[in-house]
Amino acid sequence: EIVMTQSPATLSVSPGERATLSCRASQSVSTNLAWYQQKPGQAPRLLMYGASTRATGFPARFSGSGSGTEFTLTISSLQSEDFAVYYCQQYNNWPPLYTFGQGTKLEI
Amino acid sequence: EVQLLESGGGLVQPGGSLRLSCEASGFIFSTYALSWVRQAPGKGLEWVSAIGARGGDTYYADSVKGRFAISRDNSMSTLYLQMSSLRAEDTALYYCAKDTPGVLGLFDNWGQGTMVTVSS
Numbered sequence: 001e002i003v004m005t006q007s008p009a010t011l012s013v014s015p016g017e018r019a020t021l022s023c024r025a026s027q028s029v030s031t032n033l034a035w036y037q038q039k040p041g042q043a044p045r046l047l048m049y050g051a052s053t054r055a056t057g058f059p060a061r062f063s064g065s066g067s068g069t070e071f072t073l074t075i076s077s078l079q080s081e082d083f084a085v086y087y088c089q090q091y092n093n094w095p096p097l098y099t100f101g102q103g104t105k106l107e108i
Numbered sequence: 109e110v111q112l113l114e115s116g117g118g119l120v121q122p123g124g125s126l127r128l129s130c131e132a133s134g135f136i137f138s139t140y141a142l143s144w145v146r147q148a149p150g151k152g153l154e155w156v157s158a159i160g161a162r163g164g165d166t167y168y169a170d171s172v173k174g175r176f177a178i179s180r181d182n183s184m185s186t187l188y189l190q191m192s193s194l195r196a197e198d199t200a201l202y203y204c205a206k207d208t209p210g211v212l213g214l215f216d217n218w219g220q221g222t223m224v225t226v227s228s
Contacts, residue, residue, distance in 0.1 A: 043219065046208075049214050055216070087153055089153070089213075091213030094212075096155075096213055098158075100153040100155065102152045103152045
């Protein structure tokens, strides 16, 4: 099983500041890496895929990078609606054994 | 608009069984793989099981293998998860999730979830 490790567990940032979230895979997942955003009481929402492609509806202040085992999600200028929990997920396995990181809570 | 509506959750005793359903609309159901993903209270996301578009291929996390069975009825646009030998650690909100076109395991739409509580 590929273990996904996110850091930090909690990130405290002020609106307007930059946030950098990290995700590490225990073995290479190429660029088969997604990020999801989850707000309280809501289902997760696909934010980023292929490590660096934004999903529909997310603005350009969200960017992703990385390949292999090291990945980063950057939010360039935090808005109030960005405070949420962010999960990375690898979808590189075949047969399927998809795994998520434990999440990073982005708080004000 | 894609919609996924889970149902069937509830309170069940340890060792008991439960069947979850996920009714889908807004896309051609029979052409997409689907998964169940769960989230224990206050915890992160855990992929549980996946099924291919035609239903012939099924996959499970080790934590549920041999106890859960995923299936689908393409004529009814409905996904199922039959859960048996339930344990306290199966307590979670269960989401159904749809694969992105052409990318297995990338979930572009999620339901709102159905809560399963395993307790005596």
